[in-house]
Amino acid sequence: MATTSSLHPLADSFINRLEVEGHRVTSTRRAVAQAVSGRTAPFTAEELCDEVPRVGRATVYRNIKLLQDMGFLCRVLLEDGSPRYQPSQHAHHHHLVCVSCGEVQDFVDCDLSELLRPVVRESGFEVAGHRLEVFGRCARCRGRASPN
Amino acid sequence: MATTSSLHPLADSFINRLEVEGHRVTSTRRAVAQAVSGRTAPFTAEELCDEVPRVGRATVYRNIKLLQDMGFLCRVLLEDGSPRYQPSQHAHHHHLVCVSCGEVQDFVDCDLSELLRPVVRESGFEVAGHRLEVFGRCARCRGRASPN
DNA sequence: ATGAATGCAAATTATTTGCACATCA
DNA sequence: TGATGTGCAAATAATTTGCATTCAT
Numbered sequence: 067m068a069t070t071s072s073l074h075p076l077a078d079s080f081i082n083r084l085e086v087e088g089h090r091v092t093s094t095r096r097a098v099a100q101a102v103s104g105r106t107a108p109f110t111a112e113e114l115c116d117e118v119p120r121v122g123r124a125t126v127y128r129n130i131k132l133l134q135d136m137g138f139l140c141r142v143l144l145e146d147g148s149p150r151y152q153p154s155q156h157a158h159h160h161h162l163v164c165v166s167c168g169e170v171q172d173f174v175d176c177d178l179s180e181l182l183r184p185v186v187r188e189s190g191f192e193v194a195g196h197r198l199e200v201f202g203r204c205a206r207c208r209g210r211a212s213p214n
Numbered sequence: 215m216a217t218t219s220s221l222h223p224l225a226d227s228f229i230n231r232l233e234v235e236g237h238r239v240t241s242t243r244r245a246v247a248q249a250v251s252g253r254t255a256p257f258t259a260e261e262l263c264d265e266v267p268r269v270g271r272a273t274v275y276r277n278i279k280l281l282q283d284m285g286f287l288c289r290v291l292l293e294d295g296s297p298r299y300q301p302s303q304h305a306h307h308h309h310l311v312c313v314s315c316g317e318v319q320d321f322v323d324c325d326l327s328e329l330l331r332p333v334v335r336e337s338g339f340e341v342a343g344h345r346l347e348v349f350g351r352c353a354r355c356r357g358r359a360s361p362n
Numbered sequence: 363a364t365g366a367a368t369g370c371a372a373a374t375t376a377t378t379t380g381c382a383c384a385t386c387a
Numbered sequence: 388t389g390a391t392g393t394g395c396a397a398a399t400a401a402t403t404t405g406c407a408t409t410c411a412t
Binding site: 141143145147149162164165171173177178181182185189190191192193194195196197198199200201202203204205208 | 289291293295297310312313319321325326329330333337338339340341342343344345346347348349350351352353356
């Protein structure tokens, strides 16, 4: 029986998609989706595991992947390449990563394709996708002065 | 005594920079730099280790980092985030990564800053850097037909 | 009932670290 | 001779995989 306790909208959408696409709706998936939905700041897979101790690590990863594939979660690579996860709304977007506090803001693709046009023409590449991450300091951290 | 056997230009420049910046010039560093210089395709740290078996893995990593810091080598993150290394010429550039054959072409920053201007204004971010990776199929792989 | 989902432990991949020893300057 | 660099083995971090078991449908 589905515990119809109120789910975050993201978790709710996820459950719906599961049904629509013929995946199974399990309590585990509900728990993971709910934990992800509650997050505001980027988190590590390990932190998510800690939040759902009853769920095995491998399963957490499997569901992280599922959430990503469905567009409910995205993986952000910090400057050193270490991964963080964050719930997402926008289908295609990029990230403003604050190197000071770790906050990540989404921003929609201005028009990268335009910029890439000459590059593509010269290289003969057939572009399938791209990843753009911008690093810097967020407004809040700049406010807190001190260039640390 | 420095084995003055002909070094690749990249390795040579590296050695010079070492001297200039007061780092030590060791046979290990020469070997690693030479191995890196000989590469045309992106490689893994492990592959580099295999190419200089007499050098310890930790030291290979330490020198990879040094080469990166000095701008002679850059780290490319593939679509899944797995890292590859590649000798580099340009100070600041981005990558065209062929998902079919793994080739990586550099391209210089057209003018991303222009594109980011509105984003920066709205977010209040102080941009310090960015990473842009474009994924697709290179001309050669497209030529080999078959949409695999 | 039956195939998809899960849990666990072990295996991988990519690096880093501590520390004793070697070596360039 | 010293600080810097190196080797090795163990430690970390982030996932993945095999396989037996459970559970949604």
